[in-house]
Amino acid sequence: MSDRIIGAIEAGGTKMVCAIGHENGEVLDRASFPTLAPAETVPAMIDYFADKNIEALGLAAFGPVAVNPADPRYGRILNTPKIAWQNYDFMGDLVRGCGVPVGIDTDVNGACLGELTFGAAKGLTDVIYITVGTGIGVGVCIGGQMLHGMLHPEAGHVLIERAPGDDVPSTCHCHTRCLEGIAAGPAVQLRLGENNNVLSADPEVLEQEAGYLAQGLMTYILAYSPQRIILGGGVPDHTPELLPLVRTKTLELLNGYLSTPELEDIDSYIVAPSLDGNQGVMGALELGRRALEAAQK
């Protein structure tokens, strides 16, 4: 194993986690910067990496972001609600500021890549990583390559059906009944009410949440045919009862339509993340390693 140092950025809407590590996924140091405007935040990050001797950098960024090298906007943040970041050439400024090859992907593709390279999906080729937190995002690996296509997956916004009587408004500004709008953290909080922020403490809301997530998972299984599904993010991470319920309800919805060895072992098929919250940073390390490899070809 080489001793080369790789840089990693997990770029989120509220903070930027910067780290350095080895290409085997070992994280050596990390620091966090609040996500202000690019003119403030990006120089601070470049400064962090300046004396770290990194040979490449991986950037797992909030979206929408142009991650397809064939896109003329490649490396830019696109039409985000964060005005200061709209059309910002994030990758370009990092390349110029750090002087090393930079690999870029979405935050969820980064986390998926982390689990694929170092964690719960090691050795597999077709895997999805779902994060259920303030939003719902899906990272997708198909045939060993991260899915981009026209832009990148936005599968958190697939349509689902509300449970009868559930009139909590969608928290998505575009869709009245997409998975994110109905089942992400903010919608769960609306259902729990002001006096409770523990999903485990409300069996009815818990059951409903599991049903919504199972609808999403059913769609993902039928669409992507993944070999494994990793379900992470704040909501499942803090609600241990959720994963078993989601497994059961997903199988109920599929109703025997698919018969595969993977689905017969559902506890190994729908799993929690395995990298102690480091899947994003470790995925970004792998993005950096791949960028270095490509640059050396």
Place this chain on the structure above:
Amino acid sequence: MSDRIIGAIEAGGTKMVCAIGHENGEVLDRASFPTLAPAETVPAMIDYFADKNIEALGLAAFGPVAVNPADPRYGRILNTPKIAWQNYDFMGDLVRGCGVPVGIDTDVNGACLGELTFGAAKGLTDVIYITVGTGIGVGVCIGGQMLHGMLHPEAGHVLIERAPGDDVPSTCHCHTRCLEGIAAGPAVQLRLGENNNVLSADPEVLEQEAGYLAQGLMTYILAYSPQRIILGGGVPDHTPELLPLVRTKTLELLNGYLSTPELEDIDSYIVAPSLDGNQGVMGALELGRRALEAAQK
């Protein structure tokens, strides 16, 4: 262009279309055999190819079918309702009977590959082909490779929401509200009633059908991020009003969430098949060509 002759089979539930052609997609001859039991149908097909000097064969088969070479059941038809075909080693018998390399994929992946190689999606890498007929199937190409994963996509069965007042029963034996069960040909026929089999002649059912298909397309766009969508099969093929309605309703459902050049040119984004019904056979030719190429490596 080589003059090599390739064989092609489009294996459907009611008939098997066999053809020979060149690797540029030119079809030289074809014949059709009813889908009886394998012991009757397959020898007839092998006999058809016997004097055709084929150098490889492509098989685009009804599913479920094991299309992943890593699957120990590779090449077999799986748990189909057609009892005689369950667990049948379709590819193996063709390899033995024809003595040439055989490439296999699903019928819809075959059609998708046909459009990708010779038709409406030429030059693209991330494309889906939807067929709406007696069932709904989705062929998926990601990064230039057909999607298989755990099994293969079964995206015709993604969940959608019924329109208020639509109480026509689902025609899917597993799901009460999947796209296929609600929007495939048999469900449309139930809505049209006994005295009409022309969807164009019933504006209300037409509008509803477009809305259902648009729900499916929205999910596919968010999940796959395709560069182009081809919408084929008997229902759209015979209903010219459907495609424009589906385009409009898909954009309405997305509600501006995605902003890409492709979506801004929606008439070039969601399109009809381009190969006069030959996309399946031509895709099978390409499957054969790829099998030959792999065998010669």
